[in-house]
Amino acid sequence: QTAALPRIVILATGGTIAGAGASAANSATYAAAKVPVDKLIAGLPELEKVAQVRGEQVFQIASESFTNTHLLTLARRVAALARDPAVDGIVVTHGTDTLEESAYFLHLTVRSAKPIVVVGSMRPGTALSADGALNLLGAVQVAAQRESAGQGVLVVMNDEIHTARDVSKAVNISTAAFKSPWGPLGLVVEGKSYWFRAPVKRHTTASEFDLDAIQTLPTVEIVYGYGNVPASAYETAGRGAVALIHAGTGNGSVADRIVPVLKRLRGEGLHIIRSSRVDGGGFVLRNAEQPDDANDWVVAHDLNPQKARILAMLALSRPREARELQRIFWSY
Numbered sequence: 238q239t240a241a242l243p244r245i246v247i248l249a250t251g252g253t254i255a256g257a258g259a260s261a262a263n264s265a266t267y268a269a270a271k272v273p274v275d276k277l278i279a280g281l282p283e284l285e286k287v288a289q290v291r292g293e294q295v296f297q298i299a300s301e302s303f304t305n306t307h308l309l310t311l312a313r314r315v316a317a318l319a320r321d322p323a324v325d326g327i328v329v330t331h332g333t334d335t336l337e338e339s340a341y342f343l344h345l346t347v348r349s350a351k352p353i354v355v356v357g358s359m360r361p362g363t364a365l366s367a368d369g370a371l372n373l374l375g376a377v378q379v380a381a382q383r384e385s386a387g388q389g390v391l392v393v394m395n396d397e398i399h400t401a402r403d404v405s406k407a408v409n410i411s412t413a414a415f416k417s418p419w420g421p422l423g424l425v426v427e428g429k430s431y432w433f434r435a436p437v438k439r440h441t442t443a444s445e446f447d448l449d450a451i452q453t454l455p456t457v458e459i460v461y462g463y464g465n466v467p468a469s470a471y472e473t474a475g476r477g478a479v480a481l482i483h484a485g486t487g488n489g490s491v492a493d494r495i496v497p498v499l500k501r502l503r504g505e506g507l508h509i510i511r512s513s514r515v516d517g518g519g520f521v522l523r524n525a526e527q528p529d530d531a532n533d534w535v536v537a538h539d540l541n542p543q544k545a546r547i548l549a550m551l552a553l554s555r556p557r558e559a560r561e562l563q564r565i566f567w568s569y
């Protein structure tokens with residue numbers, strides 16, 4: 238029977254799902270990225286009934302320490318596994334802090350219809366009511382199911398199936414930590430998944446981004462907007478960057494005194510991308526708040542600033558005009 242089960246590789250990168258604390262009462266105080274993937278798998282015998290699972294340790298880090306180099310290494314490894322005819326699906330274990338960034342990066346770069354699921358946990362495995370084991374089982378269950386193919390990269394947390402594009406960490410002290418502003422795609426309950434919707438934006442097999450053509454990612458910086466934000470924040474962040482993400486207030490609004498600064502930076506060649514700091518539903522409209530056509534700026538639409546950075550880095554891995562960059566922001 239085992240021979241007929243799907244072959245799933247668990248690629249481990251660290252995070253709290255591989256964390257360990259001093260006592261069972263430590264749900265929030267612990268060290269991330271301690272437990273090797275083979276030990277995680279050995280501690281979860283239920284996996285054997287779902288898939289033929291093998292583990293591979295890519296990194297052992299907390300996700301706040303992810304760099305662009307880690308993103309490229311991870312994506313190249315996932316892409317290589319996805320091309321392997323002996324692999325049916327891939328699960329990536331990841332810290333939750335930047336999980337939404339890596340998942341979106343994979344969603345945009347791995348040209349495969351095979352199920353790819355990213356998973357993390359909020360409590361270390363040593364804590365009471367640890368959530369990692371059930372999350373990992375759910376992720377493998379989703380990766381092992383045929384319905385998950387072609388849906389782009391998925392994030393499974395707390396029984397919910399999310400698209401990598403929309404999901405973000407919305408709460409940092411609860412196991413119900415991940416939310417998508419437009420809702421999850423489905424649920425996984427006792428091993429069975431229930432789907433409600435599918436992603437409509439371009440991803441994976443329909444992506445125009447080619448990992449093989451990208452050696453390094455260009456610098457895209459984020460500046461957080463707030464009352465009294467100084468012009469120097471934009472000027473400093475813009476130096477050496479190809480684009481600046483304005484994590485703006487409300488509808489990506491820009492303070493009067495900052496507008497001429499951003500216009501000047503655009504004139505010097507820097508792309509200005511307006512996004513919103515509004516959590517869980519920031520939605521920036523083109524030419525509302527600011528005349529983006531006249532300014533030659535771009536809007537991030539509903540992508541949060543950190544996801545906008547991921548898309549902008551890929552889009553600007555070669556030079557593009559603002560109009561072309563905007564097309565990409567509408568499409569992905």
Ligand SMILES: NC(=O)C[C@H](N)C(=O)O
Nearest residue numbers: 252253299300332333334
């Ligand atoms: N819950 C977590 O995984 C948080 C941890 N700091 C990480 O992102 O690696």
